[in-house]
Amino acid sequence: xxxxxxxxxxxxxxxxxxxxxxxxxxxxxxxxxxxxxxxxxxxxxxxxxxxxxxxxxxxxxxxxxxxxxxxxxxxxxxxxxxxxxxxxxxxxxxxxxxxxxxxxxxxxxxxxxxxxxxxxxxxxxxxxxxxxxxxxxxxxxxxxxxxxxxxxxxxxxxxxxxxxxxxxxxxxxxxxxxxxxxxxxxxxxxxxxxxxxxxxxxxxxxxxxxxxxxxxxxxxxxxxxxxxxxxxxxxxxxxxxxxxxxxxxxxxxxxxxxxxxx
Numbered sequence: 001x002x003x004x005x006x007x008x009x010x011x012x013x014x015x016x017x018x019x020x021x022x023x024x025x026x027x028x029x030x031x032x033x034x035x036x037x038x039x040x041x042x043x044x045x046x047x048x049x050x051x052x053x054x055x056x057x058x059x060x061x062x063x064x065x066x067x068x069x070x071x072x073x074x075x076x077x078x079x080x081x082x083x084x085x086x087x088x089x090x091x092x093x094x095x096x097x098x099x100x101x102x103x104x105x106x107x108x109x110x111x112x113x114x115x116x117x118x119x120x121x122x123x124x125x126x127x128x129x130x131x132x133x134x135x136x137x138x139x140x141x142x143x144x145x146x147x148x149x150x151x152x153x154x155x156x157x158x159x160x161x162x163x164x165x166x167x168x169x170x171x172x173x174x175x176x177x178x179x180x181x182x183x184x185x186x187x188x189x190x191x192x193x194x195x196x197x198x199x200x201x202x203x204x205x206x207x208x209x210x211x212x213x214x215x216x217x218x219x220x221x222x223x224x225x226x227x228x229x230x231x232x233x234x235x236x237x238x239x240x241x242x243x244x245x246x247x248x249x250x251x252x253x254x255x256x257x258x259x260x261x262x
Contacts (some may be wrong), residue, residue: 011053012050012053012054013034014030014034014047014051014054015050015059015074017030017034018030018054018060018074019074021033021073021074023073024063024072024073025071026069026071027044027047027051028044030050030051030072031044031047034047051072054072055124058075058114058117058120058121059074059075060072060073060075061073061075061120061123061124062124062127062128064131070131075120126149126150127149129150129153131149132153133149133153136153136156139160141159141160141163143156143159144160
């Protein structure tokens with residue numbers, strides 16, 4: 001393998017960006033350099049695949065930074081792409097295009113093991129497993145508090161998935177209870193609205209009846225007052241007539257007495 005400064009032909013756009021960079025870059029930085037602007041999620045996803053391709057080929061190493069964000073730097077590249085590597089890339093491109101290309105028999109031969117690459121691969125795999133273990137330790141489950149990248153993480157990941165499913169089921173149960181409570185409160189609110197409407201109707205009816213009764217009572221009081229006044233007037237007239245009759249009777253008695261004397 002040649003030193004990085006001897007690389008003349010990049011394998012993919014991400015490889016080209018790392019070749020031009022003197023420092024480690026994160027996925028977002030590589031995507032920004034490729035698209036020429038602030039990348040979106042749709043821009044970052046294919047760039048991540050390009051970096052994975054380089055990692056699978058043992059051409060880059062990862063540096064975990066603050067917050068667990070991985071940064072990548074170029075560690076090895078070749079002056080010209082090997083024949084087997086070029087054939088592999090062409091095969092991937094052909095498969096993506098829906099075309100199948102067959103390699104020569106010698107291209108299927110396994111290359112000799114490189115201890116340096118194996119060590120770097122083991123280191124990268126260990127770092128990734130430790131990152132997964134760090135996430136598992138931070139999930140809050142007591143069972144996963146001692147997760148380590150040196151052990152089999154599959155049971156612990158399964159435990160986290162099971163806890164997530166249980167929490168999701170519990171959340172859905174609470175949502176169903178809340179929906180039932182909402183329906184009950186809505187029904188009660190409708191009852192309250194109906195009672196309020198009935199009370200308003202009864203209040204209006206009471207006000208109308210009260211107004212009518214008050215008017216009738218006032219009319220009765222006025223009629224009574226008029227009857228009392230008419231009774232007083234008739235009583236006064238009767239008294240006056242009685243006095244006049246008594247006066248006439250007295251006058252007639254005097255006249256009869258005078259006539260008898262004469």
